[in-house]
Amino acid sequence: MNHHEIKNFLAVAETLHFGRASELCHLSPSALTRSIQRLESELGQALFLRDNRQVQLTLAGEKFYQYAQKAVRDWEDICEDLGEDGEVEGVVSLYASVTAVYSILPDLLEAYRALYPKVRLNLRTGAAEESIDKLLAGDIDMAVAALPDRQSDRIDFLPLLTTHLVFVGPRAGGREYAFSDMHELGRLPFVLARSGVSRSRVDQFLRGVGAHAVRITEVSGNEGILAMVRLGCGVGVVPELVLERSPFRDDLVVLDGAPQLEPYVVGLCTTRKNLARASVAAMWQLAQERAQ
Numbered sequence: 001m002n003h004h005e006i007k008n009f010l011a012v013a014e015t016l017h018f019g020r021a022s023e024l025c026h027l028s029p030s031a032l033t034r035s036i037q038r039l040e041s042e043l044g045q046a047l048f049l050r051d052n053r054q055v056q057l058t059l060a061g062e063k064f065y066q067y068a069q070k071a072v073r074d075w076e077d078i079c080e081d082l083g084e085d086g087e088v089e090g091v092v093s094l095y096a097s098v099t100a101v102y103s104i105l106p107d108l109l110e111a112y113r114a115l116y117p118k119v120r121l122n123l124r125t126g127a128a129e130e131s132i133d134k135l136l137a138g139d140i141d142m143a144v145a146a147l148p149d150r151q152s153d154r155i156d157f158l159p160l161l162t163t164h165l166v167f168v169g170p171r172a173g174g175r176e177y178a179f180s181d182m183h184e185l186g187r188l189p190f191v192l193a194r195s196g197v198s199r200s201r202v203d204q205f206l207r208g209v210g211a212h213a214v215r216i217t218e219v220s221g222n223e224g225i226l227a228m229v230r231l232g233c234g235v236g237v238v239p240e241l242v243l244e245r246s247p248f249r250d251d252l253v254v255l256d257g258a259p260q261l262e263p264y265v266v267g268l269c270t271t272r273k274n275l276a277r278a279s280v281a282a283m284w285q286l287a288q289e290r291a292q
Contacts, residue, residue: 003075006068008035009047013065014124016055039064069138090279093122095131096144098223099242104144104160104266112286119279127221129196132269141274142283146197146239147265156275158284159267160291163241165198167258170232171251185259189215189234191225198222201261202237226252239264 011021012032022032040047045060057065076090096105101123109121124140131143136154147157185206193199217233219225222242229236230248235255243249268287274280 002038003072005035005039006071008032009039009064010068010072012036012048012055013057013061013068016057018050018055073138087118088116088278088282089118090277091120091122092142092279092283093124093140094142094144095124095126095134095140097128097131097221097242098125099239099245100128100144100266101125103241103245108283108287108290111290112283115286116279116282119282127193127196127224129193129199130220135269135271141277141280142268142270144266145269147267148197149200154271154273155269156272156284157267157269158287158291159265160287161241161267162263162265163239165201165237165261165264166240166243167255168226168229168236168238168243168252169255170230171253172232185209189217191217191219191228191234191236193222193225194218194220197264198237198239198261205259205261237261239266241266 008025011024012018015021018029018032022029025032036047046058047061047064049056049058128145131145132148134140135143147159151157192202217228219228222238225236225238226243226246226248230251243252270280270284275284
C-alpha cells in the first residue's frame, strides 16, 4: 500500500471534496480519483460514496480513516527519528477555533516556522468544545482549548491567556433579556454550546440559584453562538476574547447585571505521548517561552 496514496485518501476524507483535495495533494482531480480507486481495489471495498452533489465516507472508509491517520503519524515519527542532520522535521497537526487562529496562534506559528522550516503544519479549525475529544482520539497532535474543570491524566495543558465569560444579547431589542432576578433566569431563552467549559459553567450557575433553563438553542462553537444571538435567538455566553474578535461585535451588547462566572483559561494542550515527538516538543517549548 503506497504511503502517498494513504495521504491522498486522508485529504479527501477530511475535505469531502475531490476538487479541494486535489489542490492539497498537488494532483489533478483525475489523478486523485485513480489514486483512490487503486486503494479501493487493493482493499476490495468502496471508501467513498460520491455523486454530483456530495462525497461521503462509507463504513469501510470510516474504519480505514482511523488506520490511515495512525499509519501516516507512525511514518512521520520514524522519519523524524531517522533524520541524520539533527534538524526537527515531520508534521504537527493543530486544532483551534477561528478566533484562536486570528488572536492566539499567528505569532507562535510564525516563530515556529522560522525556527523549524522543515516541519509541515496542518491547521484545522472547528468548535473549541470539540478540541479535547479530538486530541484524546488521536485525530490531532495539539489543540488550543479551554482548561477543562476536570483534567485528564493523559493531557498536558499550557495556559496562554485568561478571558472573562460574558453574557451577551442583541443590541437591538436587548432589553427583554435584562437580569432583574437571578431566580428567573430560566424564563430567558439561551444560546449555548452543546458541551465544553462555558456550558458547564452556565449549567452549574443555574443549578446554584435554583433556575432551570427550558428554552435552549444548542450551537457548535462560540462564533456560532454570537451569530444566533445576533438573530435574536436568546442570551449567549462566550469568552470575551471571542466577542472582541467577532465581526458581529457592533450588533451585540454585554448584558448589565449578568452573573459573574469563573474566568476562561485558554491554552495549548497535547498528550504526553505526542510530547515525545521532537516536532511537538519544539512547539510546546516555544509556547512556554513566549508565555513567560
